[in-house]
Amino acid sequence: MHLNVIVPFLLMWIHVLHGTSEMTCPSQSEVGSTADITCIAPNTIDKHGYSTPNKEVAAICQTNRSSCQPLGDYSAAVINNTCSVLTIPSVKLSDAGDWRCTVSPSPMLTCHMVVYKTPSCTIISNEEKPAISVTLTGFFCSGRVQFYVAALCELFSGTVNKITDGIFNCTPVRRVSAETHLMFICDNVNRSLDCKKVNNTPTTNPPDQTTASSTVTSGNQERIIHNPLGFVLPLIICIIVIILVITCFVVYKKRPDLFRGKKQTDASYAVVEKGDHVPL
Template identity: 90%
Template sequence: MHLNVIVPFLLIWIHASHGTSELTCPSQSEVGSTADIMCVAPDATDKHGYSTPTKEVAALCQTKLSTCQPLGDYSAAVINETCSVLTIPSVKLSDAGDWRCTVSPSPMLTCHMVVYKTPSCTIISNEVNQAITVTLTGFFCSGRVQFYVAALCELFNSTVNIITDGIFNCTPVRRVSAETNLMFTCDNVNRNLDCKKVNNTPSTNPPDQTTASSTVTPGNQERIIHNPIGIVLPVIICIIVIILVITFVVVYKKRPDLFRGKTQTDASYAVVEKGDHVPL
């Protein structure tokens, strides 16, 4: 018989022969997923009572009547007189911790569940200084969380209390390839995250002089505004021209004779008309 079949069979036989109770729950569950918690008693009992890590009642099951009364956002069902199941339809951050099942007269049973949330991520690399920047959006782990870029560098190794964002920088010992992915670890949960890759290496080609001269950047615009020669000189010339025009108009109105030709006459001279003969 295969080993994977023998081991579960032996565990069930040990629990049944020694009359032990057991509460099982997923060792880790992702936020928004479904999780089942199973309470098993060695003998037929009347009730199974479930409570959350915050010590609130989640469900009460009457095994002999095959009925359960779930509370809150949970559902529950009786499998048989010794077994019942509590279902969490959508795991929340508050579901992390120790779950409890009361099976009288046995002691309270407990199981621990780790809750995590994997983030979306972007890896920005710069080949000039061999540095990378990793942006993480929306990560959580009820245990200890760790992020590292393959085997290149560790980005974060700590605990968080809420869904968290972060921007992390590191200088890896070797070049980041297009296949490099981000590793996420939450207690015994390991995930390989496929991040968006962005190459932020600046171009080494010289700028186009035509394009550069026709494009006004904020710095160039400021220098143009503060150039006094290009603006003041045309204004001064316009003012001088206006003053000259006004002066000419005023003088013309007051002394028009200055601008007209004069005829000099003398009485000692006779006016000779054309065709007259002057006697000698």
């Protein structure tokens, strides 16, 4: 027989023997799980009325007719004329709090349920620094929640009102080992979470030839960007030299005599043209 059926039967017989009324629900339920809430009232002869923590009607069971009328996403069933069960098929955040069972003429019965959601987590450590960083994704607790990196340091302690993500830091009393687990505590819930471990310590590898060439190229680019004169000045000088060479070439073509050596002449000597006879 299924456990969800066995437990209500056992509770029913215990309370029938003692003649007391009681409402029971899981002390804690994880988001998305199934939860059964049982209402036992030996002195009631007709109906059980269930209401949520938001005071909305979840189901009405007529025990004398063995029938239930659930509302919303809930289901319900009558076990016998003193006991009924309300089933939450998928626990939501709004299901946290005090559930009520009206069993007139007996006093209203209540039970309290804590709702929680365990997160996925990543522990980022650095061998050079004692501080660690933990990324938590998707956690919730309707009560007070605490996170510890084993017994090393506390990451977070407080309350949240929705499914929460966050990055939390702490400084452990000793180095974080590969076997270190994150402890999640939500009221009476205590879970050890196996987080992904990441080491962000920088590693220095000896540069090979490819790396060295890349470094040199990167350095040259950096010099060009940050020191433009190192590129522009030689270019200007080169242009000036080219202009001078071209100018000299043009002048040489037009006035070649400027580039020939001049003959020295003496005023005491007469200039003799070709073909003249010089008298002796």
